Amino acid sequence: MIPPLMPTYKRADLAFERGEGSWLYASDGRRFLDFAAGIATCSVGHAHPHLVDTISQQAGRVMHVSNLFRIPQAEKLAERLVANTFADSVFFCNSGAEANEGMVKMARRAQMMAGHPERTQIICMDGAFHGRTLAMLAATGNPKYLEGFGTPVTDFVHVPFNDIEAVKAAITPRTAAVMLEPIQGESGIKRASVEYLRALRALCDQTGVLLALDEVQSGVGRTGRLFAHQWAGITPDVMSTAKGLGGGFPIGAILATETVAKAMTAGTHGTTFGGNPLACAAANAVLDVLLAPGFMDQICTRAALLDDLLDSLVADAPDVFEQRRGLGLLIGLRCVPVVGDVQAAAQEAGLLCVTAGDNVLRLVPPLTVTEDDCRKAVAMLVQAVTTLRAKPDNKNKTVLETTP
Numbered sequence: 001m002i003p004p005l006m007p008t009y010k011r012a013d014l015a016f017e018r019g020e021g022s023w024l025y026a027s028d029g030r031r032f033l034d035f036a037a038g039i040a041t042c043s044v045g046h047a048h049p050h051l052v053d054t055i056s057q058q059a060g061r062v063m064h065v066s067n068l069f070r071i072p073q074a075e076k077l078a079e080r081l082v083a084n085t086f087a088d089s090v091f092f093c094n095s096g097a098e099a100n101e102g103m104v105k106m107a108r109r110a111q112m113m114a115g116h117p118e119r120t121q122i123i124c125m126d127g128a129f130h131g132r133t134l135a136m137l138a139a140t141g142n143p144k145y146l147e148g149f150g151t152p153v154t155d156f157v158h159v160p161f162n163d164i165e166a167v168k169a170a171i172t173p174r175t176a177a178v179m180l181e182p183i184q185g186e187s188g189i190k191r192a193s194v195e196y197l198r199a200l201r202a203l204c205d206q207t208g209v210l211l212a213l214d215e216v217q218s219g220v221g222r223t224g225r226l227f228a229h230q231w232a233g234i235t236p237d238v239m240s241t242a243k244g245l246g247g248g249f250p251i252g253a254i255l256a257t258e259t260v261a262k263a264m265t266a267g268t269h270g271t272t273f274g275g276n277p278l279a280c281a282a283a284n285a286v287l288d289v290l291l292a293p294g295f296m297d298q299i300c301t302r303a304a305l306l307d308d309l310l311d312s313l314v315a316d317a318p319d320v321f322e323q324r325r326g327l328g329l330l331i332g333l334r335c336v337p338v339v340g341d342v343q344a345a346a347q348e349a350g351l352l353c354v355t356a357g358d359n360v361l362r363l364v365p366p367l368t369v370t371e372d373d374c375r376k377a378v379a380m381l382v383q384a385v386t387t388l389r390a391k392p393d394n395k396n397k398t399v400l401e402t403t404p
Helices: 049-059 072-083 096-113 134-140 164-170 194-207 228-232 277-290 295-316 339-349 371-390
Strands: 016-020 023-026 031-034 089-093 121-125 156-159 175-180 210-214 238-241 252-256 321-327 330-335 354-356 360-363
Touching: 031 371, 049 277, 072 089, 072 252, 072 277, 089 096, 096 134, 096 175, 096 210, 096 238, 096 252, 121 134, 134 156, 156 164, 164 194, 175 194, 194 210, 194 228, 277 295, 295 321, 295 330, 295 371, 330 339, 339 354, 339 360, 339 371
Parallel strands: 121 156, 121 175, 175 210, 210 238
Antiparallel strands: 016 023, 023 031, 089 252, 238 252, 321 330, 330 360, 354 360
């Protein structure tokens, strides 16, 4: 018989009762170092005192009123995001997929309002992941995710990632936007080069095409900047984010320039739950932590330590790890054995990680991870290597879900 909880996930046989910082405590008494962080979502770790206190206080006042009324918490959050990014205006929703849906709507609407209603086509990248809604499945383009859901939504075309000539060739008079992740998480922690991002910005400026960035996973401090595109010194026209913004509480956001945002007049988009007082209070608490002086530098320091430690691990265990990838605390280790086996061995050693495409083990710890946590995580990976060498035929049966 089918279980009451629909079996759409392949879950590990673990249930957690509580967390503290970068650690999770299972119902069977075991303790795990959490380098999965809810798939890059628990940005300030577990049970962060400021986040817990903020959510508790707000829940005791008012959680939800709908967008029929002003929401001061959302106004404050929007002002802070505008002050610290390229954006002039922000729309709040509930998830990354919703943010990406809204971003596509905004791009098309902005082109229509600028006198180009024919511009509805979105150029996307091979290896992308933009969410599980019908339109975002089409934007993602992965046949595995599209199977069984009917004819894909039209007007999404795909080109190779990191190939500016392919984008140039794909642009037509119907192109509304180029949409991409600065770092592709799902397909194996693949980073867009600085040169590629700068060339895309210039190409969009030349052609009147909008640059739409999906920073659902790479944003909110994950790379040591508030958003990953800032490392390239460029700005998008519109951008989605979610995951770490609420520190584990569901919230998504679409950030846009005035040129794009002014097309979204009253009634053109909406949401019941999006941007409610509780979600925005949580996100403001997260920003309190992330925007504190020195915090981004601390992320970069922890990332540099992990880079050094993991590079040594790759050199010492070439039979298990082939390459380190990523930026900041969005890290991938390309594996030689089946990545599920490596993940299982790491979990046995006490380390939680997430798998990704291209046989990559994804390490996305809380941004509050300590130096000691980093050293312990790599020591657990060393232990996993020992386990794998002792049991070369071991097959993992419980791979944590690889996508949000």
